Amino acid sequence: MNRRLIVAGNWKMNKNLMEAFTLASGVLAKAKKMSNKVEIVLAPPAPYLHTINSMSKDIAHVNIAAQNCHFESNGAYTGEISAEILHSMKIAYVILGHSERRKYFQETHEILAKKVTTAVKAGMKIIFCCGEPLEIRKSEREESYVLKQLEESLFHLSEAEMQQVVVAYEPIWAIGTGETASPSQAQDMHQFIRMQIAEKYTSEVADACSILYGGSCKPSNAAELFAQKDVDGGLVGGASLQAEDFLQIIQARAKQA
Numbered sequence: 010m011n012r013r014l015i016v017a018g019n020w021k022m023n024k025n026l027m028e029a030f031t032l033a034s035g036v037l038a039k040a041k042k043m044s045n046k047v048e049i050v051l052a053p054p055a056p057y058l059h060t061i062n063s064m065s066k067d068i069a070h071v072n073i074a075a076q077n078c079h080f081e082s083n084g085a086y087t088g089e090i091s092a093e094i095l096h097s098m099k100i101a102y103v104i105l106g107h108s109e110r111r112k113y114f115q116e117t118h119e120i121l122a123k124k125v126t127t128a129v130k131a132g133m134k135i136i137f138c139c140g141e142p143l144e145i146r147k148s149e150r151e152e153s154y155v156l157k158q159l160e161e162s163l164f165h166l167s168e169a170e171m172q173q174v175v176v177a178y179e180p181i182w183a184i185g186t187g188e189t190a191s192p193s194q195a196q197d198m199h200q201f202i203r204m205q206i207a208e209k210y211t212s213e214v215a216d217a218c219s220i221l222y223g224g225s226c227k228p229s230n231a232a233e234l235f236a237q238k239d240v241d242g243g244l245v246g247g248a249s250l251q252a253e254d255f256l257q258i259i260q261a262r263a264k265q266a
């Protein structure tokens with residue numbers, strides 16, 4: 010298996026300036042001594058990206074992610090940030106398609122498809138989030154729901170461009186709720202996503218694509234999730250806001266590397 014194992018921390022709209030640098034310093038001090046088998050990604054709020062990127066630049070297995078970017082490369086879009094700007098700052102990743110962006114900022118499949126294209130063309134790697142709401146899970150339609158998200162916003166990429174993509178499966182009912190998908194629910198969906206990538210592209214592309222689990226991933230459940238063969242890592246929200254918890258999740262991934 011040649012795909013990367015990744016633990017990413019999505020800080021969302023949390024931490025003031027001092028808190029952010031304390032958290033970043035805490036994580037980076039330990040990350041430096043950790044195995045480079047696990048790639049660590051930090052996604053702080055946008056104003057901290059540049060500084061935290063500089064703080065981490067000597068640790069090869071740490072990368073920084075923006076939490077969003079605009080669908081155009083530049084122009085009169087007051088308040089927005091483009092993938093070109095992020096790329097020029099040497100920010101490696103951008104998270105796209107997060108359920109909070111879909112819900113609170115009306116990001117449709119179409120808008121996301123444009124963002125995906127713009128980010129990839131700017132040279133960024135993307136963490137593309139997908140996942141179903143509770144009512145869809147209850148009616149056992151989660152596979153077709155997730156497939157549509159992939160088809161509408163991701164599968165227009167070429168085979169070469171797909172190499173810039175990490176997928177994060179984040180069931181909406183598990184995000185910030187304390188409820189986690191069971192290891193077998195996660196495995197089933199990750200395997201399904203990988204199969205769809207294999208069908209659309211090739212099995213080599215699918216095998217090389219890291220698929221992360223997100224949704225109340227924490228120190229107490231990380232090991233069992235990461236033990237699943239198609240779960241390559243985690244996209245961690247709440248538990249990434251405490252250095253100790255986040256580091257424990259990284260350790261759980263490293264132990265099974």
Ligand code: PGA
Nearest residue numbers: 184185224225245246247
């Ligand atoms: P959570 O968030 O870990 O707090 O559930 C995950 C995410 O939204 O990426």
